[in-house]
Amino acid sequence: MKPSLVSLQANLEVPMGSGELAKIIYDAIIPETRSAPSDRAEVKVSVRSSVLFLEISAEDLTALRAAMNSYLAWISGCMRTVESVASQNP
Numbered sequence: 001m002k003p004s005l006v007s008l009q010a011n012l013e014v015p016m017g018s019g020e021l022a023k024i025i026y027d028a029i030i031p032e033t034r035s036a037p038s039d040r041a042e043v044k045v046s047v048r049s050s051v052l053f054l055e056i057s058a059e060d061l062t063a064l065r066a067a068m069n070s071y072l073a074w075i076s077g078c079m080r081t082v083e084s085v086a087s088q089n090p
Contacts, residue, residue: 008064012054014075021082022047028078041067
């Protein structure tokens with residue numbers, strides 16, 4: 001993200017229910033932080049215990065909203081995939 005006069009930030013805490021699931025989701029989405037499709041937003045992801053933390057910084061509200069939507073959609077998709085695999089392998 002290039003320097004800007006306006007900077008917006010959103011901090012999200014997403015409870016995962018277990019530390020194992022939090023680590024799985026973290027490992028699945030961390031590559032997205034290294035190859036962001038836009039230089040208007042930057043995302044830092046961390047995990048503590050069973051909670052996934054997202055720190056999103058953006059130049060404008062549109063970029064902030066887009067980054068939030070993208071990461072929450074990826075997290076949701078990852079969770080559905082893990083639940084699907086777990087239900088097939090009891």
